[in-house]
Amino acid sequence: MGPDGDLIPVHIITGFLGSGKTTLLRGVLASPAFANTAVVVNEFGAVALDHLLLQRVDPDTVVLQTGCVCCTLRSELGAALRDLYDKRERGRVPPFDRLVIETTGLADPAPLLFTLMADPVLRYHFRLGTIVTTVDAVNGARHLAQHLESVKQVAVADQVVLTKTDLVDRASVDGLRAAVARYNPTAPLFEAPAESLAFDRLFRGEASDSPDQARAGPGSPPARARVPVAAPDGGEHATDGHARDISAVSLTVDLPLDWTAFGVWLTMLLHAHGENVLRVKGILRIRGMSIPVVIHGIHHLMHPPTSLPRWPTADRRSHLVLIVRKLPAPAIERSLRAFLRLAVR
Amino acid sequence: MCALCGGLEREPHWTDRLQRDDPDGDGAALWRQSREAQVALVNRILGQDGLEVRDWNGHVFVLSNRTGRSEIVPQLAAVWSAVERLWQCRCDPLDPALVARLEQEDGLEGEPRRGT
Numbered sequence: 106m107g108p109d110g111d112l113i114p115v116h117i118i119t120g121f122l123g124s125g126k127t128t129l130l131r132g133v134l135a136s137p138a139f140a141n142t143a144v145v146v147n148e149f150g151a152v153a154l155d156h157l158l159l160q161r162v163d164p165d166t167v168v169l170q171t172g173c174v175c176c177t178l179r180s181e182l183g184a185a186l187r188d189l190y191d192k193r194e195r196g197r198v199p200p201f202d203r204l205v206i207e208t209t210g211l212a213d214p215a216p217l218l219f220t221l222m223a224d225p226v227l228r229y230h231f232r233l234g235t236i237v238t239t240v241d242a243v244n245g246a247r248h249l250a251q252h253l254e255s256v257k258q259v260a261v262a263d264q265v266v267l268t269k270t271d272l273v274d275r276a277s278v279d280g281l282r283a284a285v286a287r288y289n290p291t292a293p294l295f296e297a298p299a300e301s302l303a304f305d306r307l308f309r310g311e312a313s314d315s316p317d318q319a320r321a322g323p324g325s326p327p328a329r330a331r332v333p334v335a336a337p338d339g340g341e342h343a344t345d346g347h348a349r350d351i352s353a354v355s356l357t358v359d360l361p362l363d364w365t366a367f368g369v370w371l372t373m374l375l376h377a378h379g380e381n382v383l384r385v386k387g388i389l390r391i392r393g394m395s396i397p398v399v400i401h402g403i404h405h406l407m408h409p410p411t412s413l414p415r416w417p418t419a420d421r422r423s424h425l426v427l428i429v430r431k432l433p434a435p436a437i438e439r440s441l442r443a444f445l446r447l448a449v450r
Numbered sequence: 451m452c453a454l455c456g457g458l459e460r461e462p463h464w465t466d467r468l469q470r471d472d473p474d475g476d477g478a479a480l481w482r483q484s485r486e487a488q489v490a491l492v493n494r495i496l497g498q499d500g501l502e503v504r505d506w507n508g509h510v511f512v513l514s515n516r517t518g519r520s521e522i523v524p525q526l527a528a529v530w531s532a533v534e535r536l537w538q539c540r541c542d543p544l545d546p547a548l549v550a551r552l553e554q555e556d557g558l559e560g561e562p563r564r565g566t
Contacts (some may be wrong), residue, residue, distance in 0.1 A: 366488040368465035368526065369495065370543055376530040377542040391468070398468065407464040437546045443552040444543065447491055 112232035113190075115204045115221055116308045120239030121248045121255045122210030122353055125268035125297070130207050136304045143193075143201035145185060182206075182217060185225045204231065211244050211357035213257050215383075218403050233408065235308045238262035238292075242270045245281050249288070256351050259285055260383040260428045261403055262292045265305055270296045290353050291386055291426050351383065354434040356388075356441060358423040361392035363448030371407070375436075379405035381432055387425040388413075463525035481508060488526055497551060501537060503529060 120126045120131075131140050136179055193196045214236065221233050238258045241248070245267070248255040259265060265285055270278050282294055295307065367389070375382060385402035397416050401408040427437060466484070485505045492503045500516035513532050514520035521532045528542040542548070 162554045318476065364465075364468055365484060366491060369488060369491045372465060372527045373495070373530055373541055373543040377540070377544065400464075409462075409467040432544070435498050436546070436549075439553075440543045440549050443549045443556070444495075447494060448487075449551060 112228075113202070113230060114202055114232045114234030114308075115186075115206060116234040117206050117208065117214060117217065117236045118239065119208040119212065119214045119236065119258045119262075120210065120266075120268075121241065121245070121252065121258065124239040124241040124245065124248075125211065125266070126207050126210070126239050129237070129266060129297070130205060133304050134203065138305050139203070139205075139308075141199065141202040143188070143189060143198065145182070145202045145204065145206045148215070183220050183227060184223075186227055186231065203234065205308075207221070213254050214261050215257065215404055218261065219406055222403075222406050222408060235263045236261055237264045237266060237307060239266050239268050240281065240285055242267050242273045242278055242281055246277075246284050249284050256288050257383060259292075260286045260351065260353075262289055265289065265292045265294050266307070267294060267296045288351060288353060289384070289428060290355065350431045352429060352434070354427045354429060354432075354437055356425045356427075356438055358390075358425070358441075358445070361390045361394075362423050363445060364391045364398075366393075366444050366448035367424055370441055371402075372442070375402070375405050375407070378429075378432055381429060381430040383430065384428040386428070387423065388417075389423040389425070463527060465526050492526075492529060494555075495548070495552070496533065501533070 118126050118130055120274050126215070134142060134144070186204070189198065189204070193200055199270065208217060218233065218236075221231060223225060238261070240255075240259065245255075249259065267278065267281060267285070278296065285294060287294075371385070375385075382402070382404060385400060385407070387400045389398045389400065394412070397413045398410050399413060400410050425441075429437070465488070466481075480564055485508055487509060489503055489505050489511070493501075496503070502514055504512045504514070506512050508509055509522050509524075511526070511529055513523065513529065513536060515536060521536055523532045533539065533541050534555070
């Protein structure tokens with residue numbers, strides 16, 4: 106298989122129970138731009154109700170009946186995708202150009218992403234596309250405060266869609282935006298149905314889009330925020346201890362990074378703390394390179410670095426975002442600094 | 451497997467997959483330099499007498515200690531686990547003692563800073 110462009114992008118729609126994943130998926134599938142889309146729906150429970158809503162894509166739909174996409178289903182998901190690809194190659198299903206997986210509302214998306222990124226067969230045929238997370242404007246703040254799964258779903262998102270925003274007042278929507286940004290400051294936020302969603306923009310097909318490029322247009326300042334651990338001001342306080350311990354740490358490096366030192370540091374960090382690193386995103390200025398390098402990772406697994414054709418803004422500094430659990434930001438910052446200095450000598 | 455040296459082909463680690471924008475550069479030379487730099491940095495971080503990491507032909511890393519005990523690992527990410535197995539230590543870049551030692555060696559103020 107050739108470069109990434111030959112691989113079939115796999116987009117993920119995740120979000121907590123009742124957050125509007127299926128509604129979003131139906132909208133995507135109704136869009137002419139997504140005509141050649143295969144769908145895998147992961148159901149939780151005995152009856153695949155959501156599947157009934159997706160009859161239009163039934164020939165390409167694989168329904169996973171045995172539970173959530175967490176560990177127990179990883180092998181089944183891998184098998185389902187291999188089977189789907191095999192049918193595509195044999196002409197038994199239309200030659201789909203992309204795949205969308207809708208996860209269960211209770212799923213931690215990380216195992217699913219592991220399967221896509223690490224399965225030795227799948228990664229020769231598929232590549233991780235965009236992770237879109239739906240957050241319900243009515244119940245989302247409560248879900249984030251009470252359920253670690255909801256926080257993880259937001260933390261891994263490339264894009265976040267706030268749903269049911271027409272059912273609450275503006276202050277509630279703004280509060281939810283702030284709550285989401287605390288766990289993922291780099292993911293662009295869309296509001297549905299207030300905003301007409303441009304699905305081709307929502308699913309850009311590249312997991313490698315830079316965090317700053319994603320949020321801001323050319324010339325706009327990048328998102329840079331070290332987000333505190335505390336629960337949303339004036340909002341509900343996290344009752345799930347794990348969720349309360351999650352924070353986003355943003356680091357900026359002014360000078361070009363030494364790739365070797367950075368790689369040594371990050372592999373060591375992920376070795377020691379990968380289970381507590383929910384997400385790594387970065388746009389990096391590497392010494393000896395004129396174009397930016399983009400990195401993405403989830404827990405212990407890093408996506409191969411990619412480069413952008415040009416810098417998305419006038420800002421030429423490196424920006425690294427780590428969404429972590431129980432890891433102190435000052436220690437991360439100090440450690441990175443010490444490692445980078447090793448390469449300067 | 452390489453017919454000449456017997457080295458097993460392996461999947462490149464993400465740290466080995468940076469596409470440099472130097473089309474005229476010598477890819478093999480850059481690879482060797484990168485491996486040498488990785489090894490030098492890892493040995494500085496380990497910083498323990500008798501522990502050594504070496505590159506073997508650009509294929510694998512070889513860890514060895516003074517008693518001759520050694521282990522072969524395929525990629526950088528696996529070095530840390532092997533070090534912990536062989537020397538019963540913990541490889542943690544956030545370890546304050548490790549960071550303090552590295553800072554003491556350099557004696558310079560760092561450059562990254564958190565955003566606001």
